[in-house]
Structure formats: structure tokens, C-alpha cells
Amino acid sequence: MTRNVLNKLLLSSLALTASLAWTDAFASRANFPKYCIQRSPHPTEKFVTLPPRITLDAAPVGGVLATITIPTGWTENDRFWCYGGPLIMVEVEGLNLIKKDDFFETNIPGIALRTGLTFTADTYVVYAPRGVYPVGSNDYSVRTLTIQLVRTDTSVSSGTLPTNFKVKLSTRGDPTLQYTVTVGGNSEVISELFSSCSAVNAVVDVQMGKESIENLTSGRATERPFNFDVRCEGLKPTTPPPVRVYFEGNSSADGMLALSGAGTPGVASGIGISLVDNKGVKLPFAKARQIKIDHLRSEPQGEVYRFSGTAKYALTSGQVKPGKANATMTYVIEYN
Missing domain, CATH: 2.60.40.1090 (Fimbrial-type adhesion domain)
Structure with missing residues (x-):
């Protein structure tokens, strides 16, 4: 006699507005000057549009179904300079955070969203809600926005990806230095997986x-x-x-x-x-x-x-x- 087992992973999520306050964890680094300034005047907000169609790849629960990389429009000439290693933060407005996994909710069953920015010459992505201490004094430029769609359940559906959210980069040293990428457009997510x-x-x-x-x-x-x-x-x-x-x-x-x-x-x-x-x-x-x-x-x-x-x-x-x-x-x- 046989019987079937189909295991599902149930993710209990807590909806929170994505934010992260400066805390005492970084106070020990405040004993010496740390700041960031623009090298030359340039806009600090850009608008990007999601691709009209995103096709998902196969991935296990917890794996990445799709990765979208979008140039922000800032170039290497649109630089800011940091001294003393201030904490640089990446945060999101307009999406609810799944606190347990640092992913953001979507309206598509089985799919969560993760997003971040690159602001160095390499391809290292700092995902929200996270911060990073630059090493030494250096120039930086916010070059690309990365969005990942992450599988959260055995059942994965198609649907329209939420838009009109903002990804922000800010520094502790200069509260006026803030870069904002506003994401818009209607992107249809096509699942070639069984639901x-x-x-x-x-x-x-x-x-x-x-x-x-x-x-x-x-x-x-x-x-x-x-x-x-x-x-x-x-x-x-x-x-x-x-x-x-x-x-x-x-x-x-x-x-x-x-x-x-x-x-x-x-x-x-x-x-x-x-x-x-x-x-x-x-x-x-x-x-x-x-x-x-x-x-x-x-x-x-x-x-x-x-x-x-x-x-x-x-x-x-x-x-x-x-x-x-x-x-x-x-x-x-x-x-x-």
C-alpha cells in the first residue's frame, strides 16, 4: 500500500514598512569624522522602468527565480566621496518587508522580492534593508538597481509585479546626501513552473x-x-x-x-x-x-x-x- 506526500513550506510573514533606524550599534564608530559629499552637483533622483515581461527560471524554495539589473542613469561622473568610512544604507519605501528573510512582499503567490543597489566599480550589490561600511576614503557612484524574485513556496503563480516603490541610498555622515531610485512600469511575471x-x-x-x-x-x-x-x-x-x-x-x-x-x-x-x-x-x-x-x-x-x-x-x-x-x-x- 502506498500513499503520497507533497510537502509545502509555509512561510509566516510579518508585514512591516521597510525601514532601519541608526542605532547604538554604530556609535563606537562615531568617534572620528565620517562624511560623504558630492564631487560635483548632479541630480539625486532617477526614475527606472521594469521590463514589460519577466520569465521565471526553475529554482528551489528560497532560490532566485529571476534577476533583473537596471542601469540607474548615473554615470561615473556623478560621484560622491566618502571619508572615514561612514555607514551607507540601502532602504525601500512602498513595499512591506518580510522581516524573517529580508525579502519584500509581492501580490504574486509564491514569490517575494529582494532589491538593492551597486555603488562601486564592481558588481557587489548591497540589498535592502542593509548597510555597509566603505573601506577607507573613496569615490562612489550609484550605478545599477538589482531586483531578484525569490521563491517562497512550492506553488508559484504568474501575475503583475508591484511597482511605484523607491529604493534609497543614504549615509550617516551627511543627512542631505540621499540618492533615490523610483521604480515604475507594469511588469508581467510569467511562470513556466507548475503552480x-x-x-x-x-x-x-x-x-x-x-x-x-x-x-x-x-x-x-x-x-x-x-x-x-x-x-x-x-x-x-x-x-x-x-x-x-x-x-x-x-x-x-x-x-x-x-x-x-x-x-x-x-x-x-x-x-x-x-x-x-x-x-x-x-x-x-x-x-x-x-x-x-x-x-x-x-x-x-x-x-x-x-x-x-x-x-x-x-x-x-x-x-x-x-x-x-x-x-x-x-x-x-x-x-x-
Whole structure:
């Protein structure tokens, strides 16, 4: 008998306005002059537009689905100079912060947003709400805005990315020195991931029947076919993407399942249940060795996949004794 498990990660989020006050944690650095000034007069606010379409890549929960890098419009000539290593902060206005992860909420299920700025010659991004101490005295220029879409759940949907928020860079040394990037535009997020997959057959009961010890010892045990279907929704691909499965149960090796209650009175001994798929591959009992499920058909509700396999009694070790010979395992579906 088998049953399915589809694990979901539930993220409890606390909506807060993104802000971070100057605290006493930095007071020890205030004993010497620290400031930033503009090298030459230039605008301190820029407006950028998100791309009209963002296509998501596959990523695990907590991983990055898409990265968008947008030039701010400031050049190397639009510089500010810092002395003494003041704290430079990057903050966001207009989005709610998921405090636990330092991500920001979106209105798209399964997706959070992370954003930051580069203000050095390299590509190091300082993400909000964070600060960084420049090393020594140097020139800086706010060059690019980076937005990352981060996966927060097994279910990921499409939708419109929130706009009209501001990303700000400021320094403690000079409260008048503040750079603001205002983000606008309508960006349609296209998910080429399944929003969800679920088992069509919640429980699969494989009737093993009775088997004689003579058949077992002669290798003539009866094979019992079984299958289960998985329906995945939220995606209409040209080529259906892979859905995989692995199994959990009392197993000492792939393809061999121990009997329930083995070693107790009334339970058969010296045998287990041999399990292979329809290609003869031993069923894996580890996520690292998961195998693909065959695509069966397309439906208006989504894509349907079918796993087919066979089970039979097989010799293990020790003396073979008759008795009950039941076993249970769980199948775990992996997708996206």
C-alpha cells in the first residue's frame, strides 16, 4: 500500500514598512569624522522602468527565480566621496518587508522580492534593508538597481509585479546626501513552473495475494503491476517539464522493501518485496536518486503523469518462514 506526500513550506510573514533606524550599534564608530559629499552637483533622483515581461527560471524554495539589473542613469561622473568610512544604507519605501528573510512582499503567490543597489566599480550589490561600511576614503557612484524574485513556496503563480516603490541610498555622515531610485512600469511575471502537483490516487493498494515458498525459492514469484497518476496545474508548456518521484519506507537498498513488523510473531521471514518501475529500474529510496514519471496526457486542468511499476515477493536473507507479508511505503513527488 502506498500513499503520497507533497510537502509545502509555509512561510509566516510579518508585514512591516521597510525601514532601519541608526542605532547604538554604530556609535563606537562615531568617534572620528565620517562624511560623504558630492564631487560635483548632479541630480539625486532617477526614475527606472521594469521590463514589460519577466520569465521565471526553475529554482528551489528560497532560490532566485529571476534577476533583473537596471542601469540607474548615473554615470561615473556623478560621484560622491566618502571619508572615514561612514555607514551607507540601502532602504525601500512602498513595499512591506518580510522581516524573517529580508525579502519584500509581492501580490504574486509564491514569490517575494529582494532589491538593492551597486555603488562601486564592481558588481557587489548591497540589498535592502542593509548597510555597509566603505573601506577607507573613496569615490562612489550609484550605478545599477538589482531586483531578484525569490521563491517562497512550492506553488508559484504568474501575475503583475508591484511597482511605484523607491529604493534609497543614504549615509550617516551627511543627512542631505540621499540618492533615490523610483521604480515604475507594469511588469508581467510569467511562470513556466507548475503552480501545484497533486496525486490523483491518494492511496494505492497493491494486492500481493498468496505466494508459495516453492515459487519464491525457484524465482517464480508472481509480479503485481501497480500505477498512480499525478496531476500538475498552472502551466501549459509546449514540452511538459519533468516530474520526478522517490520513495520512503523501511528499505536497506533501492528496490527492496522490508515487511511491516518484520521479526515479530506471525510475520513471514526471509523475504521482502522487490519493486521496479516499468523500465526495470529499482525504485529509489533516496531523493538523490529520484526518477522521472512518464507524461500521460494533457487536460484543460493541467498535465497528467503516470508512474507504473511492479511488485513481487523476493528472498532476502535467513530462513524463509511463512506468515503475514504486508508492507507500506510513501511516494514523494518532486516538480519544478
